[in-house]
Amino acid sequence: MSTPTHISVLLQETIEALAVQPGGRYIDCTLGAGGHAAAILDRSSPGGQLLGIDTDPEAIKIAKARLEAYSSSILIVNENFVDLEAICIKYDFLPVHGILFDLGLSSLQLNSQGRGFSFQHDAPLDMRLSPSQEVTAADIINTSSETELAHLIRTHGEEGYSHQIAHHIVLERPINTTLQLVRAIEQAVGRRRGRLHPATRTFQALRIVVNHELEHLEAALKQAINLLGFEGRLVVISYHSLEDRIVKQLMQQESKDCICPPGTPTCVCGHKANLRLINKRVITPSPAEVQLNPRSRSAKLRAAERIITRDEQYKTMEKLCFSVKVKNNGWRRPALLKKLRVAFSVL
Ligand SMILES: C[S@@+](CC[C@H](N)C(=O)[O-])C[C@H]1O[C@@H](n2cnc3c(N)ncnc32)[C@H](O)[C@@H]1O
Helix, strand or coil, X not given: CCCCCCCCCCHHHHHHHXXXXXXXXXXXXXXXXXXXXXXXXXXXXXXXXXXXXXXXHHHHHHHHHHCHHHCCCEEEECCCHHHHHHHHHHCCCCCEEEEEEECCCCHHHHHCCCCCCCCCCCCECCCCCCCCCCXXXXXXXXXXXXXXXXXXXXXXXXXXXXXXXXXXXXXXXXXXXXXXXXXXXXXHHCCCECCECCCHHHHHHHHHHHCCHHHHHHHHHHHHHHHEEEEEEEEEEECCHHHHHHHHHHHHHHCCCCCCCCCCCCCCCCCCCCEEECCCCCECCCHHHHHHCXXXXXXXXXEEEECCCHHHHHHHHHHHHHHCCCCCCCCCHHHHHHHHHHHCCCC
């Protein structure tokens, strides 16, 4: 049997969108199996540095083994990107030239038999990316009301049959395994509907809720903008419309000088553009890539470049040092501030 693997999506397009340069400093917020990270390290050599983050300890193990040859240029940390600013302060990794988010799950997680992400294998209904999270998919399925379940499946899975599915889940409870859940969904909506498996959208909804995926993405993107230096690049690959909407709206808003509601006679918001969009249109995989890696078919890549002066950059970094509390490590303020003052020649 061949070893299970993950094929990195839009690899070349990502490296171009990040404008990776020798000696640059990059963050891969979703390290996964380390494919994008290896490509960034190759292109940023000599002198490049990469901070690789993943919330899943299993992914961290795989990435550490795969990226062993780059050990002098990479720092791998088992953290959640929702704490991006604090992680950068904790590890002294700022400002940066590029930040990548390749969202969702790797094929290794999806195909893993025991974690409950896939409706193809029977497994406990878990779906946590990190064992440090308390709430599993089974907890949500077995403790939410029918109305709450229908709402969750509708809003996070964009499932048209959310009420029927929620009703059957409640009838079949307790549900503790993936195949029990699949059976309840099939009883609600039948076995096949179009190209998608009938459980696809409900499984997506549960995974998003268990891992707070949308809230974490929105919070992390805002922090990423703060961490980018002059002309630093933010690149995000998303795999469903809920994620892509967050990325698109944030990038569009942050690339405008005024975000007053349409029709406001004069600007009252005082907002200044922080980003410049790199591509007018979203980048998607070529037919050849989709053929090679069907999992890439829903991928959408968006990229933007930071607009910031040197003076503003120093002020942003200084503000970060004062405002972000680093877990288990007290305040890094004095050492970091000193370093930043030297780097920015501030007396
Ligand atoms: C699509 S995979 C990345 C694959 C990687 N780019 C590669 O080329 O191998 C997404 C990864 O992001 C991780 N992830 C998802 N949400 C996260 C979060 N909030 N914080 C940190 N890592 C996260 C997942 O555990 C998974 O390993």
